[in-house]
Amino acid sequence: MRIAVFNQKGGVGKTTTTLNLGAAIARDGGSPLLLDLDPQCHLSAIHGLAPTDSSHSLFGFYQDSRTLEELTIPWEGIGRLIPSHQQLIKVDSIFGKGPAILNKLRLGLETLEGSSAASSMTLIDCCPYIGVLALNAIFACDLLLIPVATDYLSLQAAERMTQTLAILEPVLKRRVPRRYLLTRFDRRRRMSEDVQNRLRTLYGDEVCATVIGENVSVAESPAFNCDVFTHNTSSNGARDYAELRHELASQGLVS
């Protein structure tokens, strides 16, 4: 099962969700593979041992056709990571947007899943830009998880995201299954409630029942190079992400 975590809106919790959903899956006995497809390398920086040499990152997969298997590094307490590198930003201008490059990640993951290093769960963190990299993730995924921060600009971006996906459907020859995830929900703010109501009206069951609350432990854990469970197991943030994993598992979206 491959989940791409994407939203063109910046700062809505894509990296935070990839990290902590991955950790929740690990806490439940899984061993997920995390892919950092963002040239900003935030997920790789949280891991802490990202390679300085771009050929040992996802850039090596695109540029030097290295296999995903040889690029995988262990992530203690979570599973494994295929790290990013700033050079990854060049993929957009080097390879164009033809079908070969757009399906490269999907084919790479199929090869990896056929090998001994296969993982039953793959989570892909994306950059806030619908270029070749994000399209690679969308083409490769079984489910698109769209974090939506509970503010008006993020809500607007979610509505536009749906239009973008509709345009892609004929190219993909399928409707990409998707779930919207409300993040940074603050009970004290009417805005949070407004955004939630609006999103549920728009997308009904495609909106996760689980809502990730605004939580300082979630915001702090990256500074300690870890996930929210390791940083503060009894936090509301850890509870919310565990609940998210449970909800997705009950729908067969997480194995």
Next chain:
Amino acid sequence: MRIAVFNQKGGVGKTTTTLNLGAAIARDGGSPLLLDLDPQCHLSAIHGLAPTDSSHSLFGFYQDSRTLEELTIPWEGIGRLIPSHQQLIKVDSIFGKGPAILNKLRLGLETLEGSSAASSMTLIDCCPYIGVLALNAIFACDLLLIPVATDYLSLQAAERMTQTLAILEPVLKRRVPRRYLLTRFDRRRRMSEDVQNRLRTLYGDEVCATVIGENVSVAESPAFNCDVFTHNTSSNGARDYAELRHELASQGLVS
């Protein structure tokens, strides 16, 4: 005076700052020009009357060589806007990254400033991605305003931003003057204090003394298609952005 508001990190308050610094300048008697250089069109959506036809947006400037003067629309209570369009995302793949395209906005603004429609202040909102559009803004600006949300991932991004600017210096043949602006500061969180201390240690006087606090009126105003002053003049958010304008004006960075 042209200020580009940019940070590769998503969701740090670029659009919010362009909108509200523009409004603060207007409140002080100015009539700023706001440019929406983000294909996500968030600033244009706040204005509310963004064109559906891409040739009436900044895309028309790049694609059809329309002048910036003919694309300008009034923004009541602020000044004027040159709106964006989703098609703007195509600029990266259509024109390549040669010097002609990278200097196109700078030359366009020089022409505009020579005409009767000149404005003494221009603010440019950028997308969270260092492609051709953001480079256009950096090449065109007199000052780069870099919002940094008070969280660890944004701090990490600010440090990387500085490296990116250092790489551009030989191409630009100048050091781009810059100011870092702390946003979403929450006094109750130790993290906010940590990030502020770290940023001031790193960049000293290049960090604005003014700090924009976390403020619900700032987050809500886009839903009412307006700036924080119009939405709630007596809010802390309005005070903070007025203070920012005053600080930049006292350094001759805002006229």
